Amino acid sequence: MATIARNLRPYLRYIRNQRRTYADAATVSNEMKFTFAGANQVFYDQRVIKQVDVPSFSGSFGILPKHVPTLAVLKPGVVTVYEEDGSVKKVFVSSGTVTINENNSVQILAEEAHPLENLDGSAAREVLSKAQQQLSSATTEQDKAEAAIAVEVAEALVQALS
Amino acid sequence: MSAWRQAGLNYINYSQIAARVVRQALKADLRSEALKRDEVNVKFTQWKDGKPASKYIVFILFYLVVL
Amino acid sequence: MVKTHIVKFVGTSNFKMFSNHMATIVRLAAQQQQQQKRGMATLKAISIRLKSVKNIQKITQSMKMVSAAKYNRAERDLKQARPLGVGTKEFYEQAEIQAPPEDEKKLVIAITSDRGLCGAVHTGVSRNIRDALLADPKERENTKIICVGEKSRAILSRLFANNILFVASEVGRKPPTFNDAAKVANEILNSGYSFGSGRIVYNRFKSVVSYAVDQLPLFDKNAVVSAPKLSVYDSLDENVIQSYLEFSLASLLFYSMKEGACSEQSSRMTAMDNASKNAGEMIDKLTLTFNRTRQAVITRELIEIISGAAALD
Numbered sequence: 001m002a003t004i005a006r007n008l009r010p011y012l013r014y015i016r017n018q019r020r021t022y023a024d025a026a027t028v029s030n031e032m033k034f035t036f037a038g039a040n041q042v043f044y045d046q047r048v049i050k051q052v053d054v055p056s057f058s059g060s061f062g063i064l065p066k067h068v069p070t071l072a073v074l075k076p077g078v079v080t081v082y083e084e085d086g087s088v089k090k091v092f093v094s095s096g097t098v099t100i101n102e103n104n105s106v107q108i109l110a111e112e113a114h115p116l117e118n119l120d121g122s123a124a125r126e127v128l129s130k131a132q133q134q135l136s137s138a139t140t141e142q143d144k145a146e147a148a149i150a151v152e153v154a155e156a157l158v159q160a161l162s
Numbered sequence: 163m164s165a166w167r168q169a170g171l172n173y174i175n176y177s178q179i180a181a182r183v184v185r186q187a188l189k190a191d192l193r194s195e196a197l198k199r200d201e202v203n204v205k206f207t208q209w210k211d212g213k214p215a216s217k218y219i220v221f222i223l224f225y226l227v228v229l
Numbered sequence: 230m231v232k233t234h235i236v237k238f239v240g241t242s243n244f245k246m247f248s249n250h251m252a253t254i255v256r257l258a259a260q261q262q263q264q265q266k267r268g269m270a271t272l273k274a275i276s277i278r279l280k281s282v283k284n285i286q287k288i289t290q291s292m293k294m295v296s297a298a299k300y301n302r303a304e305r306d307l308k309q310a311r312p313l314g315v316g317t318k319e320f321y322e323q324a325e326i327q328a329p330p331e332d333e334k335k336l337v338i339a340i341t342s343d344r345g346l347c348g349a350v351h352t353g354v355s356r357n358i359r360d361a362l363l364a365d366p367k368e369r370e371n372t373k374i375i376c377v378g379e380k381s382r383a384i385l386s387r388l389f390a391n392n393i394l395f396v397a398s399e400v401g402r403k404p405p406t407f408n409d410a411a412k413v414a415n416e417i418l419n420s421g422y423s424f425g426s427g428r429i430v431y432n433r434f435k436s437v438v439s440y441a442v443d444q445l446p447l448f449d450k451n452a453v454v455s456a457p458k459l460s461v462y463d464s465l466d467e468n469v470i471q472s473y474l475e476f477s478l479a480s481l482l483f484y485s486m487k488e489g490a491c492s493e494q495s496s497r498m499t500a501m502d503n504a505s506k507n508a509g510e511m512i513d514k515l516t517l518t519f520n521r522t523r524q525a526v527i528t529r530e531l532i533e534i535i536s537g538a539a540a541l542d
Contacts, residue, residue, distance in 0.1 A: 094183070096177065107312075109480055127187050145165055146179055148166065172472075203409060206395050
């Protein structure tokens with residue numbers, strides 16, 4: 001009898017451990033695991049936050065915990081992050097992707113991301129007028145498209161900074 | 163469909179242009195560091211049939227055909 | 230002769246040439262040392278060789294310092310780039326995307342650089358690809374290779390020249406930027422090669438002393454759309470998926486290039502450290518031989534003088 005008990009002990013422990021991990025996973029999934037990074041800077045790495053608003057090509061939307069899984073492509077604009085302690089952070093993103101996975105992890109990956117306070121309003125207006133000039137002087141289809149993108153981004157910048 | 167995709171651009175092109183514009187709008191003290199990210203160093207050589215396809219050869223052939 | 234070689238290499242400061250000949254020089258020096266141990270080593274020859282080894286040590290030491298500085302920067306950069314790669318990979322894992330079995334066309338991207346003298350960093354990546362392609366002739370037929378960095382091109386073009394799609398060079402002198410990765414990604418999209426699945430083979434940085442060859446998966450739009458678990462993802466249209474995958478490709482490339490650059494610098498640091506140590510050992514041995522020979526010469530001269538004086542008596 002004693003030998004049977006000894007033989008069984010590791011299996012019992014295994015079962016118990018497994019149940020514990022399941023329970024842990026359940027508690028984690030009620031919170032959003034939020035990652036927000038640009039190629040230039042990391043803002044959040046798997047942190048828990050309350051809410052985040054993102055601008056995307058399919059329209060701006062807010063992400064709360066337990067959001068339905070989706071993919072989106074970022075549009076130039078301001079990402080607003082509402083942290084656990086109530087503070088709000090605004091970051092301008094140029095472009096990138098938004099991923100909301102089934103396991104409640106949210107990733108915003110951008111090419112350039114800068115806090116609004118690092119951007120200069122007058123420089124943005126200058127860039128906008130330059131881009132508009134380029135758009136009016138563009139001749140080929142491709143040049144026009146490129147200039148139009150620049151105008152779109154510059155407009156978003158000016159709007160975010162005013 | 164977006165206008166830029168119709169013009170033959172893809173989202174990578176879009177992103178590159180957008181990032182460049184954002185970098186230009188940074189405050190002056192941060193801008194010089196950020197503009198380094200505008201740099202592109204890579205060069206490409208296309209390969210065909212196990213050999214690097216030289217652009218010069220194409221050029222010369224082109225000239226021979228035209229002249 | 231060794232010395233003139235070195236002087237030439239230092240003088241031209243041609244890094245690539247130097248790196249190719251470095252091994253030869255060290256071997257040559259060692260050979261000569263052995264030869265002269267057997268025969269009569271002249272003081273002059275030893276001192277010349279001693280000087281040349283000291284020069285080599287100076288070079289390897291300064292290369293170590295340079296790569297140490299570059300490594301610090303690369304590691305800092307890597308920390309910033311990591312979420313970009315890990316986050317992108319997470320979607321592939323969560324959505325359980327699998328390569329469609331009917332599409333056999335594959336793409337392999339080798340992430341290396343143009344520069345050598347950094348241990349087995351580049352050979353590791355190339356060997357991984359070589360082994361996979363040699364193991365299965367069918368795979369060899371259906372796989373195209375993209376070489377990022379001249380080093381992988383040099384190794385892979387020997388066996389798989391027909392499989393190479395294009396080569397991206399001028400990688401490794403400066404830290405890779407997102408723009409570099411975007412250009413490579415763009416080139417892949419514009420190459421017109423349609424593949425069912427693919428992988429990026431790169432060196433993943435673990436710590437200063439270790440790195441390992443690793444791979445990231447790549448999928449075509451069709452593979453993503455046909456993934457059974459994609460239905461849990463809400464409100465997707467084709468444009469979004471296409472743009473999403475385009476950006477993902479660029480960020481995966483960016484991440485793997487950063488990992489590769491960091492592994493390379495750390496590996497070069499270790500390699501140069503070892504080289505300096507070896508040179509130091511050689512200098513010690515040579516100095517010993519030099520002193521011993523000098524002593525022998527003095528003793529011999531003394532004996533000559535004394536016996537000469539004795540003969541006069």
